[in-house]
Amino acid sequence: MAKLILEKPKGFCDSYERKPGDHGTTHYCPGCGHGNIHKLLAEAVEDLGIQDRTIIISPVGCSVFVYYYFATGNIQVAHGRAPAVATALKRANPHAIVVSYQGDGDLAAIGGNNILQAANRGEHITVIFVNNAIYGMTGGQLAPTSLLGMKTATTPYGRDLLNEGPPMKVVELLSSLDGPTYLERQAIMGNKYIARARKALRNALQCQIDGKGFSMVEILSACPSGWKVDPTDSYAWMEKNMLPHFQLGVTKDVRAEREPFFRTFKTLSAAEIVEQLDLAVPEPKHFPSKLQKTGYGDPSIKLAGFGGQGILSAGAMLANAGMEQGLQTSWIPSYGPEMRGGTAYCFVNLSERPIGSPTVSHPDVLMAFNRPSLEKFEPDVKPGGLLMYDSTIIDVKPKRGDIEILAVPATQMADDLGNTRMANTIMVGVYVAHTGIMSPAAIEQTLPLAIKRKNLVDANKKALRAGVDFAATL
Amino acid sequence: MAKEFIKGNEAIVKAALLAGCRSYYGYPITPASEIAHAAAKYFPRVSRTFLQAESEIASIQMVYGASASGERTMTASSGPGISLKQEGLSYLAGSELPCVVVNIMRGGPGLGNISPAQGDYNQIVKGGGHGDYKVIVLAPNGAQEMCDLTMLAFDLADKWRNPVILLADGFIGQMMEPVEFPAPVGDLPAKPWALTGEKISRNNLINSIYLDNDELEAHVGHLAEKYARITEAEVRFEAYHADDAELVLVGYGIVSRIIRTVVDQAREAGLKVGLLRPITLFPFPTRKIGELCESAAGFLAVEMSTGQMVDDVRLAVNGRLPVHFFSRTGGNVPTVEEIFDVVRQHLSAAQPV
Amino acid sequence: MSRILEEAITVVSAEHCKGCGLCVQACPQAVLALMSSFNSKGYHPAHYVGEGCTGCGMCFYACPEPAAITVYKKGAEYPDQEGR
Numbered sequence: 027m028a029k030l031i032l033e034k035p036k037g038f039c040d041s042y043e044r045k046p047g048d049h050g051t052t053h054y055c056p057g058c059g060h061g062n063i064h065k066l067l068a069e070a071v072e073d074l075g076i077q078d079r080t081i082i083i084s085p086v087g088c089s090v091f092v093y094y095y096f097a098t099g100n101i102q103v104a105h106g107r108a109p110a111v112a113t114a115l116k117r118a119n120p121h122a123i124v125v126s127y128q129g130d131g132d133l134a135a136i137g138g139n140n141i142l143q144a145a146n147r148g149e150h151i152t153v154i155f156v157n158n159a160i161y162g163m164t165g166g167q168l169a170p171t172s173l174l175g176m177k178t179a180t181t182p183y184g185r186d187l188l189n190e191g192p193p194m195k196v197v198e199l200l201s202s203l204d205g206p207t208y209l210e211r212q213a214i215m216g217n218k219y220i221a222r223a224r225k226a227l228r229n230a231l232q233c234q235i236d237g238k239g240f241s242m243v244e245i246l247s248a249c250p251s252g253w254k255v256d257p258t259d260s261y262a263w264m265e266k267n268m269l270p271h272f273q274l275g276v277t278k279d280v281r282a283e284r285e286p287f288f289r290t291f292k293t294l295s296a297a298e299i300v301e302q303l304d305l306a307v308p309e310p311k312h313f314p315s316k317l318q319k320t321g322y323g324d325p326s327i328k329l330a331g332f333g334g335q336g337i338l339s340a341g342a343m344l345a346n347a348g349m350e351q352g353l354q355t356s357w358i359p360s361y362g363p364e365m366r367g368g369t370a371y372c373f374v375n376l377s378e379r380p381i382g383s384p385t386v387s388h389p390d391v392l393m394a395f396n397r398p399s400l401e402k403f404e405p406d407v408k409p410g411g412l413l414m415y416d417s418t419i420i421d422v423k424p425k426r427g428d429i430e431i432l433a434v435p436a437t438q439m440a441d442d443l444g445n446t447r448m449a450n451t452i453m454v455g456v457y458v459a460h461t462g463i464m465s466p467a468a469i470e471q472t473l474p475l476a477i478k479r480k481n482l483v484d485a486n487k488k489a490l491r492a493g494v495d496f497a498a499t500l
Numbered sequence: 501m502a503k504e505f506i507k508g509n510e511a512i513v514k515a516a517l518l519a520g521c522r523s524y525y526g527y528p529i530t531p532a533s534e535i536a537h538a539a540a541k542y543f544p545r546v547s548r549t550f551l552q553a554e555s556e557i558a559s560i561q562m563v564y565g566a567s568a569s570g571e572r573t574m575t576a577s578s579g580p581g582i583s584l585k586q587e588g589l590s591y592l593a594g595s596e597l598p599c600v601v602v603n604i605m606r607g608g609p610g611l612g613n614i615s616p617a618q619g620d621y622n623q624i625v626k627g628g629g630h631g632d633y634k635v636i637v638l639a640p641n642g643a644q645e646m647c648d649l650t651m652l653a654f655d656l657a658d659k660w661r662n663p664v665i666l667l668a669d670g671f672i673g674q675m676m677e678p679v680e681f682p683a684p685v686g687d688l689p690a691k692p693w694a695l696t697g698e699k700i701s702r703n704n705l706i707n708s709i710y711l712d713n714d715e716l717e718a719h720v721g722h723l724a725e726k727y728a729r730i731t732e733a734e735v736r737f738e739a740y741h742a743d744d745a746e747l748v749l750v751g752y753g754i755v756s757r758i759i760r761t762v763v764d765q766a767r768e769a770g771l772k773v774g775l776l777r778p779i780t781l782f783p784f785p786t787r788k789i790g791e792l793c794e795s796a797a798g799f800l801a802v803e804m805s806t807g808q809m810v811d812d813v814r815l816a817v818n819g820r821l822p823v824h825f826f827s828r829t830g831g832n833v834p835t836v837e838e839i840f841d842v843v844r845q846h847l848s849a850a851q852p853v
Numbered sequence: 854m855s856r857i858l859e860e861a862i863t864v865v866s867a868e869h870c871k872g873c874g875l876c877v878q879a880c881p882q883a884v885l886a887l888m889s890s891f892n893s894k895g896y897h898p899a900h901y902v903g904e905g906c907t908g909c910g911m912c913f914y915a916c917p918e919p920a921a922i923t924v925y926k927k928g929a930e931y932p933d934q935e936g937r
Binding site: 110113291 | 502503504505514517518522523525542545546547548549551553554555557558559561562563564565566568569570571573587588591595642671674675676677678681683684686695696697698699701702703704705706707708709711712754757758759760761762763764833835836837
């Protein structure tokens with residue numbers, strides 16, 4: 027039944043207490059269309075019974091003070107960003123009805139990408155886009171929707187097609203996207219138009235209430251002050267200047283095709299969270315340190331070779347096992363400019379003490395998997411340190427006489443086992459067994475943590491043992 | 501709970517989820533992308549929101565919206581992306597919205613490079629956005645702290661209704677170390693100011709505009725008073741052999757790890773050298789540096805920038821002692837040897853002739 | 854005191870009105886007009902000429918100022934003290 031009294035809708039605050047000075051009237055100029063659109067929104071919020079759950083976003087522009095007026099949840103946001111803020115507000119509160127109220131500069135210029143992307147994602151929000159073809163608040167400058175020839179503070183000679191381009195048609199633009207559900211343009215331009223705008227706005231809100239996705243109504247709206255016309259001449263101005271360019275009507279409506287969707291979240295128990303974060307692994311097994319030879323303790327190890335030789339994962343094998351062994355460990359990949367030239371390396375530290383610098387200029391151990399690495403890093407090895415190199419593919423011999431040198435035909439051994447890519451694991455096996463830095467069992471236990479392809483774990487265990495056996499022959 | 505050998509960048513994500521973070525809004529950039537990768541993997545697993553935004557500008561504004569709704573929320577990036585987030589950070593601080601932002605610093609200015617650097621100190625600690633505001637800044641120096649300080653960051657953000665920034669570098673982000681993860685946190689603090697789309701929150705307003713001069717002055721004064729209380733309450737640092745040191749080295753993040761080794765080697769050589777590592781960069785351990793002025797003969801700030809944190813050291817020292825400076829930039833990390841050489845120079849220069 | 858209206862009435866709150874004239878333009882019956890006097894803000898507020906209102910509501914939706922116009926349709930309960 028139609029209402030017998032048409033009065034200030036309940037969607038508005040009784041008194042605009044947030045507004046300085048006069049709490050009874052809006053801050054808008056006489057004849058400004060914002061007031062009409064506010065009324066349509068406030069009335070719809072009341073009639074649709076969504077007042078408690080509505081959150082309205084105040085943009086930047088003349089409508090920056092939307093929050094003065096609406097007796098709903100309110101948030102004021104940065105210029106153009108309302109669709110991004112709305113995205114998160116709605117996802118955090120799927121039950122809320124989130125309304126982004128934006129002007130043409132805010133939505134179509136500075137926030138152009140934000141509206142485009144939110145629409146394309148099909149965010150379940152409602153956007154009220156007030157197009158008055160001008161920036162009001164900042165003093166009547168050019169908007170993306172300003173008309174050709176239109177004089178503004180920043181187009182004193184009129185908008186020029188060859189300088190500013192043509193006015194932007196936003197609903198048509200968004201209608202080319204698959205994401206949005208409901209898009210319509212209407213106008214506050216006289217009785218019959220206002221009735222259509224009222225209906226469009228309600229459709230847009232209902233779209234969100236029904237869980238049908240993104241809705242937007244572009245509303246052509248008068249700015250008599252900016253246009254420098256009397257309010258009573260403003261509708262004629264719109265009809266003459268705006269309507270030829272901005273056609274009214276529905277540009278997209280797929281509400282009937284969209285299945286209702288309401289985002290829900292589960293609350294997980296602490297145990298479920300731990301499990302889902304892959305943190306519910308059993309307590310680590312600690313293997314007793316069995317450092318057999320002195321001089322190998324607390325090593326900093328550099329592993330170097332070509333990308334693809336498993337340099338980083340060999341380092342990870344050592345570091346993971348070191349952790350299981352109860353040692354302090356760190357692993358850092360070559361990173362940044364060092365990666366140029368095809369040489370990948372990583373640093374691993376295994377220490378009884380807290381690790382300070384995770385990289386050192388002079389490593390205790392160098393494992394070289396290709397010739398450039400050997401030639402580049404051999405001079406850096408700390409005197410008394412250990413150099414291991416893959417003697418299958420490195421055809422030069424190390425030159426240093428003050429370090430221990432182990433030639434390991436790792437690639438040949440890996441090839442004999444059926445997979446040349448396991449030379450890295452063989453080298454790790456040789457290192458561990460030769461130095462006694464940790465139990466080979468610790469490495470074997472933790473191999474699955476360092477090897478991403480689970481079907482290769484068993485083969486790598488074989489390679490590890492081959493390395494351990496090789497060390498026994500040294 | 502498990503001890504995991506894990507990259508610092510990934511530890512951040514697990515820590516955030518354990519801290520009750522409900523949403524991650526991000527955008528890829530090296531060397532912070534692993535954070536987004538891990539977030540994309542783990543947030544949906546525990547029924548929380550991960551969304552790759554259209555830009556850094558959008559992602560921080562999504563954080564603004566998520567925070568306004570009362571949930572714990574975060575984003576992460578590196579230098580160029582953090583520059584784009586400054587608009588949002590100013591709004592978050594102005595509206596007193598809690599959130600956690602991670603900056604895995606890379607070389608700059610401009611596109612710079614993807615190697616570790618510390619050139620964003622001023623941008624983060626002094627405020628890269630507009631207006632009078634501060635963010636709390638935490639500087640982890642290893643994977644365990646990437647976890648621990650991420651969890652602390654969410655608590656501090658809620659406690660002070662303020663953005664908290666985790667300021668690390670590419671090195672700390674890429675490095676793997678063992679991390680002991682704590683149990684998931686239980687109840688989180690109530691946020692009666694939030695917008696929840698319910699009757700009870702209908703009168704709430706999230707806002708940073710105060711058109712009336714006196715109202716804005718009162719708001720800015722309120723924020724300044726809050727920052728003063730944060731300065732009193734939240735200073736964190738690590739002092740290592742600092743209290744009897746002649747020369748106190750000051751560094752944060754990866755640099756502090758290298759300095760620690762320098763200190764160990766110097767002490768073995770009989771040199772009285774110590775480390776002061778700020779864990780909070782805002783608030784800065786100004787008082788501790790003042791105390792060390794009583795016992796030390798000088799300070800040496802080491803940074804991977806041309807000299808940003810050193811200004812805060814100088815302010816704290818306030819002319820009482822010499823403050824030396826050593827830096828590497830461009831993505832280069834200072835070596836133990838380089839720093840040790842500088843230490844020797846300054847210690848020998850300090851000896852009476 | 855209130856009464857049930859036998860004819861519709863439009864009430865313009867002079868203090869809320871900004872004198873834009875859109876209601877005058879919108880009224881199909883031409884029963885709204887701007888006053889020659891001023892309100893406290895210096896506007897010529899609109900007013901209902903006293904008879905001929907059909908309660909169509911066109912002026913209500915044409916008016917940009919939320920609290921400026923109230924339309925009481927035929928059969929509505931009308932608070933007399935507001936009337937003039």
